[in-house]
Amino acid sequence: MTADFAVNPNVKKFSVYALVAAGFGFLLASCQKGxxxxxxxxxxxxxxxxxxxxxxSVKYQLQFSPPSGGCKYASSSSxxxxxxxxxxxxxxxxxxxxxxxxxxxxxxxxxxxxxxxGPGSFPASDDQMTSPGQVTSTPDTASxxxxxxxxxxxxxxxxxxxxxxxxxxxxx
Numbered sequence: 001m002t003a004d005f006a007v008n009p010n011v012k013k014f015s016v017y018a019l020v021a022a023g024f025g026f027l028l029a030s031c032q033k034g035x036x037x038x039x040x041x042x043x044x045x046x047x048x049x050x051x052x053x054x055x056x057s058v059k060y061q062l063q064f065s066p067p068s069g070g071c072k073y074a075s076s077s078s079x080x081x082x083x084x085x086x087x088x089x090x091x092x093x094x095x096x097x098x099x100x101x102x103x104x105x106x107x108x109x110x111x112x113x114x115x116x117x118g119p120g121s122f123p124a125s126d127d128q129m130t131s132p133g134q135v136t137s138t139p140d141t142a143s144x145x146x147x148x149x150x151x152x153x154x155x156x157x158x159x160x161x162x163x164x165x166x167x168x169x170x171x172x
Contacts, residue, residue, distance in 0.1 A: 044089045045070030046132070049080055051105065051164075052097040053153050058164040061097075083167045086135060094122060094130045099157035101127040110148040113137035113170070139171025 043066055050061040060080035064070070071087035078084055086092070092114065096105040107130060108121035114133030122130035140146045146169060153162045 043070050045074050046091045048093050050095045050097050051151055051153055053155050053162045054099055058162050085169050088135050090135050091132045093132050096127050096153045098155040102156040103127055104154040107151050113147050135170055137170055140169050
C-alpha cells in the first residue's frame, strides 16, 4: 500500500520565505568581512583636575573616569604636577580648592583646543567645577608646538592670586 504525501501550500510558502531569508543573511555576512573591527577605546575619559591653593602654592589632584577602557594614558600614576598626557576626544573639568571655598578661577588655552558651547575659557566661582571642555585638537608632536594651558585662581579668603602653566600633553 502506498501513501500519498501532500504538502500544505502554506508550508511551501513558509519554506520558500525561510530559504530566501537565510540566503539573504549569508549574503550580508559575506559582505561584512572587510569591515574594520571597532577601536579598543570605546569611551572617552573625563578628567577632573582639582587646583588646590590652600597651602599657598598651586597643587593638582587628579580623578578620571572610566578607570579603564578610556584614554590609554589614564592611570593612578598620572601626575599633573609634572606632565599629564590626555587623549583627543577626552573631556576636561577643573575645580578650585581654596581657603573657605571662596575663589575665582579661570582656565584657558592659548589656541582654543577645547570644544565648548560657550567661551574658550573656563571660569568657576567659589570652588565650583568648570563647564566641561572636550579636547578637539590633534596630538602634540615634535613638529608642532605643544598647546599652552593657563590656570589662574584668586583665593578671596586670603586675598591671593595664584597662577600656573601646567604641562598637559595631548597624545604622545
